[in-house]
Amino acid sequence: MQTHFTLKRTTTSDPGFQTLIRQLDHELWNELNEDQATYDPFNKVPDIKTAVLVYAGDEPVACGCFKALNTGTVEIKRMFVQKAFRGKGLSKLVLQELERWAAAQGFTHAVLETSIHFNTACTLYQSSGYRIIPNYPPYEGLEESVCMQKELAY
Numbered sequence: 001m002q003t004h005f006t007l008k009r010t011t012t013s014d015p016g017f018q019t020l021i022r023q024l025d026h027e028l029w030n031e032l033n034e035d036q037a038t039y040d041p042f043n044k045v046p047d048i049k050t051a052v053l054v055y056a057g058d059e060p061v062a063c064g065c066f067k068a069l070n071t072g073t074v075e076i077k078r079m080f081v082q083k084a085f086r087g088k089g090l091s092k093l094v095l096q097e098l099e100r101w102a103a104a105q106g107f108t109h110a111v112l113e114t115s116i117h118f119n120t121a122c123t124l125y126q127s128s129g130y131r132i133i134p135n136y137p138p139y140e141g142l143e144e145s146v147c148m149q150k151e152l153a154y
Contacts, residue, residue: 005090006055007097012048012078016060020053021045024063024080045077050105052097054081054090062090066098069111074102076112079121091124103152111149113139122146 010017045051051065062081066074076098081090099110112130114121126132130148139145 003056008053010051012045012051016053020063061085064094073109074107113147
């Protein structure tokens, strides 16, 4: 049976986004253990008006958001797909929608941070045109962080 997915632009206060973020945080704490204590403060995204959800029917199953870092650059944050829905291209769908939205608002670059332990995420970002850059604040000096950048051209 083919699952129908729908995309929704929303905010980080959306209950569906909040549900997925709780799942993401649980996964991060389970996978990264004590290392997550270093990163957890950087993952807070209150009151961000630029979040994307993907629904399978009525259930939110994937998300991401971006926030402005400066006049030309956004930071992609909180990318997540529920385990049961991985491998279906949803992370790429979320990422592309975030990039389109940011470009439409006049942003010219996107940056993001992920972990050296998340090979699938690193592969997704690099296959989507992101290139590794020196770690930007607050990730400077954090050896487990991989920071990437992409020029937005939509």
